[in-house]
Amino acid sequence: MDNNQSNHTQVLNINRVSKKYFLQKQKTFKEFLPSLVLGGTWAKDFWALKSINISLNKGDSLAVVGKNGAGKSTLLKLIAGVTSPTVGKIMVKGRVAPLIELGAGFHPELTGKENIYLNGSILGMKRGEIDKKYHEIVEFSELREFIDQPIKHYSSGMYMRLAFSVAIAEMPEILLIDEIFAVGDADFQKKCLDKLKEFQKNKVCMIIVSHSLEQIKNFCNLGMVLRKGEQVFFGEINQAIETYKKLLD
Amino acid sequence: MFKDIVVFLRYKDLLINLTEREIKARYKQSILGYFWVILNPFLQMLVMTFIFSIVMKVPSLGVPYPIFLYVALLPWNFFSNSLSSSMNSLVANSSLITKIYFPREILVYSTVFAKVIDLILAVSILVIFMIIYRIPVSTRILWVPVIFIIQLIFTTGLSLILSTFNLFYRDIQYLVSLMLMLWMYLTPVIYPVEIIPNEYRFILSLNPMAVFVNAYRQVILGGGDPNLNSLIIGVIVSLFVFLAGFSIFKKLEGIFSDVV
Numbered sequence: 347m348d349n350n351q352s353n354h355t356q357v358l359n360i361n362r363v364s365k366k367y368f369l370q371k372q373k374t375f376k377e378f379l380p381s382l383v384l385g386g387t388w389a390k391d392f393w394a395l396k397s398i399n400i401s402l403n404k405g406d407s408l409a410v411v412g413k414n415g416a417g418k419s420t421l422l423k424l425i426a427g428v429t430s431p432t433v434g435k436i437m438v439k440g441r442v443a444p445l446i447e448l449g450a451g452f453h454p455e456l457t458g459k460e461n462i463y464l465n466g467s468i469l470g471m472k473r474g475e476i477d478k479k480y481h482e483i484v485e486f487s488e489l490r491e492f493i494d495q496p497i498k499h500y501s502s503g504m505y506m507r508l509a510f511s512v513a514i515a516e517m518p519e520i521l522l523i524d525e526i527f528a529v530g531d532a533d534f535q536k537k538c539l540d541k542l543k544e545f546q547k548n549k550v551c552m553i554i555v556s557h558s559l560e561q562i563k564n565f566c567n568l569g570m571v572l573r574k575g576e577q578v579f580f581g582e583i584n585q586a587i588e589t590y591k592k593l594l595d
Numbered sequence: 596m597f598k599d600i601v602v603f604l605r606y607k608d609l610l611i612n613l614t615e616r617e618i619k620a621r622y623k624q625s626i627l628g629y630f631w632v633i634l635n636p637f638l639q640m641l642v643m644t645f646i647f648s649i650v651m652k653v654p655s656l657g658v659p660y661p662i663f664l665y666v667a668l669l670p671w672n673f674f675s676n677s678l679s680s681s682m683n684s685l686v687a688n689s690s691l692i693t694k695i696y697f698p699r700e701i702l703v704y705s706t707v708f709a710k711v712i713d714l715i716l717a718v719s720i721l722v723i724f725m726i727i728y729r730i731p732v733s734t735r736i737l738w739v740p741v742i743f744i745i746q747l748i749f750t751t752g753l754s755l756i757l758s759t760f761n762l763f764y765r766d767i768q769y770l771v772s773l774m775l776m777l778w779m780y781l782t783p784v785i786y787p788v789e790i791i792p793n794e795y796r797f798i799l800s801l802n803p804m805a806v807f808v809n810a811y812r813q814v815i816l817g818g819g820d821p822n823l824n825s826l827i828i829g830v831i832v833s834l835f836v837f838l839a840g841f842s843i844f845k846k847l848e849g850i851f852s853d854v855v
Contacts, residue, residue, distance in 0.1 A: 367853055423852065427696035430849030442696070450694040453616055455623040464616055467609040468695055496623070 356439070357519050357551045358425065360400040363434035365420055365575075367392045394420040395575045397434075402568070404519075405549040409562035409583060411590045412572035418555045421572070422522050425553065440519025441470055445510070454498035458489055458508055461497055465512045479515040486537070487511035507534055514541055521545060523554045559587055599845060603698050613705035618712060632713040636672055637720050640665055647785050656787050658816050659728050665721045666815050667784040667808045670743070673714040674750050674804060675775050681706040681754035682771060685762045689855040699848050700841070703754050711747070731817060738814040738821055745826070745833050746807045752837030755844045763854055782808055803829050 369390045395417045402408060410418050423429045424436060426444045451468040452461050462483055466476040476483075484490050487507045489500075497505060514521075521542075542565075546552065556562050562569070562583070569586020571579040571593065579589040622628040640661055647653045648660035655663035684702045685692065692699065725732070761767040782804045788796065799805040806829040810821035 423693070426694075428693060429852045444695055450690045453620050455620045456616060460616075460619070464612045467606070467612045468691065468697060470606065470697065471608075473608045473611075 355403040356401060357404055358400065358402040358439070358553075359435075359437040360398055360425075361435045361437070363395065363398045363424065363431045363436060364393060365395040365417075365424060365429070366432040367394050393575050395424070395572075396577075398577050400570065400580060402520075402551050402553075404551060405546070406568055407546060407552040407554065407566040408568040408570060409566040409586065410553065410555045410570045410572065411557075411559070411562070411586065413594075415574070416572040417575040418572060419524065420575075422524055422553065422555060425520070426522055438520065441516075442520045442522065443469060443513060443516075443518035444522045445513050445524065452497060452505070452509065455496055457496055458484075458487075458493040458500070461508065462493075462512055465509065466515065469513065469516075471516055475516060483511045483515045486514075486541075488534075503531065503534075510538060514538075514545070517545060517548060517550055519551060521550055521552045523552060523556075525556055559590070563587060596841075599698070603700070606697055606701055609697060610701050610705055610708070613701060614708045614712070617705055617709035621709075629716070632716050633720055636665075636669060636717050639672075640668060643668070643785060653786050654790065656789065656816075656818075658730070659724075662721070662724050662728055662730060663787075663812070663816065664785060665724065666812050667782075669714060669717055669721060670746060670807060670811055671779060671782065671784045671804065672717070673710055674746065675779070676713070677707045677710045677750045677754055678757060678771060678775065679768075680710065682757045682761045682768050685758045685851065686765070686855065692855055693852045699851060700755060700844055703758050703844075704751065707747070707751050707754055732815070733817060735814040735817070735820065739811065742807055742810045742814070742821065742826070745830055746803075748837045749803050749807075749829070749833035752833065752840035755840030756836070759840075759844050759847055762851060778802075778804065781805070784808060787812075800825055800828065803832050 369392050398421065400408070410421060412418050420429075422444070424431055425438065426442055427438070428444075451465045453464065456464065462480065463473070463476055466479075467473070471479075484493055487504075487510075489504055489508055492500065492504065497508070500508070523542075542552070546565075552566075554562060554566060566583050568581065569579070569583040569590075570577065571586055571590045573593060578593065579586050618629070622631055625631070627634065643664055644661050647664075648655065653660070681703045684706045685699065688702050691697075691702075757767060757771060761771075781798070781802055783791075783799065788799060788805070788809055791799065799809075806822075806825045810826060810829075813819055813821045
């Protein structure tokens, strides 16, 4: 797998990766039977990503831009290991923490504390590691008084705060961020951004999907432009934004 | 397979936490709470004893019918509840499956493990009954954990298969609940094997659940050692089902998030 270009600082290597989805056409039995007899097509192919190449080192922050349906979320899913590529290889070094749709693993009936442990272990943390980080998580979320309440009584802001605090409790090698700059109120948002900047200083590799060009310009050093699953550009962030703007016109 | 085991071990805390979630969350907002896992089979037993023992006079080989029934009903319930819950475990956790990577079989295992805890608690009533009715117990009772482990392997393997198929085609869950009902009648839970005519008994040896249920009755109610031949077939079938289930599951795991 190792080639000459890869070195010890490389954390992510995506090599000619494509992803095909099957769009099921017939859903019900009533539709299925005639298609079986008449020989209609059962499913339609759809290439969500075509021949993507990315190589990222420690400390890189990559912004992925593209219109809706360009394949941004599919790319994050592939890196997170949630779905496997149809063609090509993805090499990931270290722990990948997805900040995609925060709190996916929360259970409304359990308390904040129970959910911290549950979500931590979903993110691949060991019990002992969560024990160590527990107070830090609660502190960051500012939810100490509510931590023994079932989270179904939380407001959506509190819910997001707790989820974010668990997700960033431990420094991962790669952090995936999907439009989540809108967590809680302005104060908390600033706290999150500070935390992400701290990660950046500590050489965490970040991959950010965002429509806010201003934000990514300040935050990222690399950019990637996707159009209908194809990689239009990969490189320096300002050039990426230029390319994307041209694409929009 | 070896790599799968290494990854799985890294996530063993997740297995514990998900099992806990399964147990804790289930009876929240109910007054009797977890007591239901004991009460449920108990009430089931009362009704079944009335119908099958008092009304229909099913023989129970000299053992009080409630105990005769319970010894088979509890492991059957474990099997049936495990399948019905784990079948939906992937679908119910689709929000997790589409967002975060972890070995997906943990979702199935945690559901089955939660049912193991249920079973252990439900057994308490059986123990009380056996004390009240003064049923003698021999050292053969040490067979119980052995039989249970075989049953656990069989149950988990089948759960892996069904949960995968149900993810692709939800028809499976309806089919399975029907199948489970028929399967229970083909397993000597409410009646003793002995009332089946000899020439039809071979059907039961093809049914691993019948083998397990029989073996439990043999060793707990003092009927002698379990039928080793049947048990060995049970082991082979169980291992086969588990390995088949595991490889089907792992093979399709990569596209779970695409179809869910």
